[in-house]
Amino acid sequence: MGAPNTLAIALHEITRELFFIATLTVLGAGFSLYLGYAQVPWAEPEIAAGxxxxxxxxxxxxxxxxxxxxxxxxxxxxxxxxxxxxxxxxxxxxxxxxxxxxxxxxxxxxxxxxxxxxxxxxxxxxxxxxxxxxxxxxxxxxxxxxx
Amino acid sequence: MDKMKCTSCIVLLVRLVLVAAFFLAALPKIQDPVAFAISVESYRILTGQAVLWVALVLPWLELIIGLGLMIPKIRRTSSLLIILLLFIFIGLHASAWIRGLDISCGCYATESVSSNYFLLISRNCALLIAAVFVLARDWRNHA
Incomplete structure (x- = not known):
C-alpha cells in the first residue's frame, strides 16, 4: 500500500515542478519576443519564397x-x-x-x-x-x- | 563522516558542471535565436514554424533546467528533463551523422561550422551519465 502512495506523491510533485518550469520557460520566451530578439513563430512571414x-x-x-x-x-x-x-x-x-x-x-x-x-x-x-x-x-x- | 562530505563535494561538482554546460549553451541561443534557428533547420528534421518555436523555447528551457539543478524545489524534475533532452540531442546527432550532414551543432556559441559527431555524442553521453548520477542522489535524498 506504501509504494503506490509514494509513487503517486512523486508523480504529483513532478507534475507540479514541471508546471513551474514550463511557466518560467513561457515567461522567458515571452521576454525574448517582447525584446524583439526572436521572430514570432505564428506570424505570417513578411515575404514567401519567390x-x-x-x-x-x-x-x-x-x-x-x-x-x-x-x-x-x-x-x-x-x-x-x-x-x-x-x-x-x-x-x-x-x-x-x-x-x-x-x-x-x-x-x-x-x-x-x-x-x-x-x-x-x-x-x-x-x-x-x-x-x-x-x-x-x-x-x-x-x-x-x-x- | 569524511566519506559523506567527499561524496557531497563530488555531487556538487558534477552539478556545477551540468549547470555550466546548460547555462553556457542557453545564453548565446537566447541572444541570437535566428542563428540557432538556422542550426535547428540544418538538421533537416523540422521546418517552418516548428523551427522558430524550438529556437524560441528550447534555450529558455535549457537555462531554467540548468539553473534548476541548484534550486531544491525543482531539482529532480530539472535532472529528469536534462536527461530527456540529452537523449534527444544524442539521437539528433547520431541521425545527422548517419545521414552524412555536414552541419553546425548549434550547441554552443564558439563551435566550428562542421560538427565532429563522435566528440559531440561522447560529450553528451558524459553529461547524461552526470545527470543520471545527480538525479539518483537527489531522488535518494528526497525520499
Whole structure:
C-alpha cells in the first residue's frame, strides 16, 4: 500500500515542478519576443519564397510582366510592363526573351490583387522555360503599385 | 563522516558542471535565436514554424533546467528533463551523422561550422551519465 502512495506523491510533485518550469520557460520566451530578439513563430512571414515587395522591385532594374487580362492591361499597366498571360503565352514569351537577352535582369510578375494566383502560376511556368532567370511574383499584385 | 562530505563535494561538482554546460549553451541561443534557428533547420528534421518555436523555447528551457539543478524545489524534475533532452540531442546527432550532414551543432556559441559527431555524442553521453548520477542522489535524498 506504501509504494503506490509514494509513487503517486512523486508523480504529483513532478507534475507540479514541471508546471513551474514550463511557466518560467513561457515567461522567458515571452521576454525574448517582447525584446524583439526572436521572430514570432505564428506570424505570417513578411515575404514567401519567390516573392518580392514592390519597394524592392522598384529600385532594381527589373523586367515587369503584367499577368492580368489584356483588357486590364490596356486600361493601365506599370510603366514598361509586358503583357504575358495564359492566352498569349507563346508570343509573350518571345517578347520577354528578346528583352531579357538584351540585358539579363530579374523578372517580376504581377496580377490583379493580393489574392490572385496567376502571377505565381506564370512564375512557375516561366522558371521552367527560363531556368537561368531570376523570377519573382510581386507581393500584393497590381494593388501594390496602384496604391 | 569524511566519506559523506567527499561524496557531497563530488555531487556538487558534477552539478556545477551540468549547470555550466546548460547555462553556457542557453545564453548565446537566447541572444541570437535566428542563428540557432538556422542550426535547428540544418538538421533537416523540422521546418517552418516548428523551427522558430524550438529556437524560441528550447534555450529558455535549457537555462531554467540548468539553473534548476541548484534550486531544491525543482531539482529532480530539472535532472529528469536534462536527461530527456540529452537523449534527444544524442539521437539528433547520431541521425545527422548517419545521414552524412555536414552541419553546425548549434550547441554552443564558439563551435566550428562542421560538427565532429563522435566528440559531440561522447560529450553528451558524459553529461547524461552526470545527470543520471545527480538525479539518483537527489531522488535518494528526497525520499
Amino acid at each position: 516573392e518580392i515587395q514592390f519597394a524592392d522591385a522598384r529600385v532594381l532594374d527589373v523586367i515587369w510582366i503584367d499577368a492580368r487580362s489584356i483588357e486590364e492591361y490596356e486600361a493601365g499597366h506599370y510603366s514598361g510592363a509586358i503583357h504575358v498571360d495564359e492566352s498569349n503565352w507563346d508570343s509573350g514569351l518571345v517578347v520577354l526573351m528578346n528583352r531579357w537577352l538584351e540585358a539579363p535582369r530579374p523578372i517580376v510578375i504581377y496580377c490583379g490583387s493580393k489574392d490572385c494566383k496567376s502571377s505565381y502560376r506564370l512564375a512557375d511556368r516561366l522558371r521552367q522555360a527560363l531556368p537561368e532567370g531570376e523570377i519573382y511574383s510581386l507581393k500584393g499584385g497590381s494593388e501594390a503599385w496602384t496604391k
